[in-house]
Amino acid sequence: MRRGTNIATRMKLALLAPPWIPVPPPGYGGIEQVLELLCKVFVERGHDVTMFAAPGSRSAARVEAPLEQAHPDEIQMAIYEADHVACTFEAVEQAEPPFELLHDHCGFTAFAFADRVSVPLVHTLHGPFTEETSAFYRRHARKAPVIALSRYQAECAPEGLEVAGVIGNPIVVDDFPFRERKDDFLLWIGRLNDDKGPQRAIRAARAAGRPLVLAGPVQPDQKEFFEREVEPLLDGDQVRYFGELGPDKLDLYARAAALLMPIRWPEPFGLVMTEALACGTPVIAFADGSAPEVVLDGETGFIVEDEEAMAHAVGRLEEIDPHSCRELTAERFGLAAVAEQHERVFERVLAGVH
Helix, strand or coil: CCCCCCCCCCCEEEEECCCCCCCCCCCCCHHHHHHHHHHHHHHHCCCEEEEECCCCCCCCCEEECCCCCCCCCCCCCHHHHHHHHHHHHHHHHHCCCCCCEEEECCCCHHHHCHHHCCCCEEEECCCCCCHHHHHHHHHCHHHCCEEECCHHHHHCCCCCCCEEEECCCCECHHHCCCCCCCCCCEEEECCCCCCCCHHHHHHHHHHHCCCEEEECCCCHHHHHHHHHHHHHHCCCCCEEECCCCCCHHHHHHHHCCEEEECCCCCCCCCHHHHHHHHCCCCEEEECCCCHHHHCCECCCEEEECCHHHHHHHHCCHHHCCHHHHHHHHHHHHEHHHHHHHHHHHHHHHHHCCC
């Protein structure tokens, strides 16, 4: 490809997806959604792309499935991740012509063994830094550069870990329906656990006098929390639970008066925020993790400190222009912008200037 344009030099790229569920995901699956879009835009921009992913995956890129089946019910079991990564490394090493760069989105295994593959590896950080993960990344920091999803996440990185770039997750705004006039209900979407705060969303919505719709999966380790903290508050009228949604979530995003994000954990990005904003729906979020970067306070929603402030912000939603929510999201997290940022990181890595 030509230099001097907005398109980087053509590269042969390997993208490594997790082994758990196919790309694109049949339901919940943020990393898989991101990989679908990155493969699409890299191919459109002229790169030669192969994605190593779970069986059943589809992509604009070539797809190779190292394992015989996906493992949606064994997420984080080391045997499957190690097997998936080892097979990918072998395929990458044997490729002719060789890959120029391996872009890793697969947990921890590939990063831990990045010095055992000759192709330069760049690892995207999809999770928060905890005591355990910080110790892991500190121990293996010298092996590969990383991409952070937010400045907040980058600032939390342990000493010695090289953050080669800060790039938010991409979104195709035109894939999301825009609706200027909203319904009365508020929306909460996510995994039903304490960190994500569905019970806090219920209290805030009740304080604001608005109905609330909850949507998202109840995973096995979250069943006790759901039955104790959420299920007793469901009344089928003011507080409704719609379960895990597929395409129907787009209609909910577009119709909702606002998306509530009462998180109490170091969220590294939060795709649901950009998805709601793409529909012109403001986001009201606690000031934890990356939320203050994704939500522009007073422009695309409000950043608040607690449930009381969240309820108060509901009364100010008329101050937010739905058109601005959509336009600013496209400008900041659209495919072209995110692709260019990745290309700059990849070229610096290949040039040895991280």
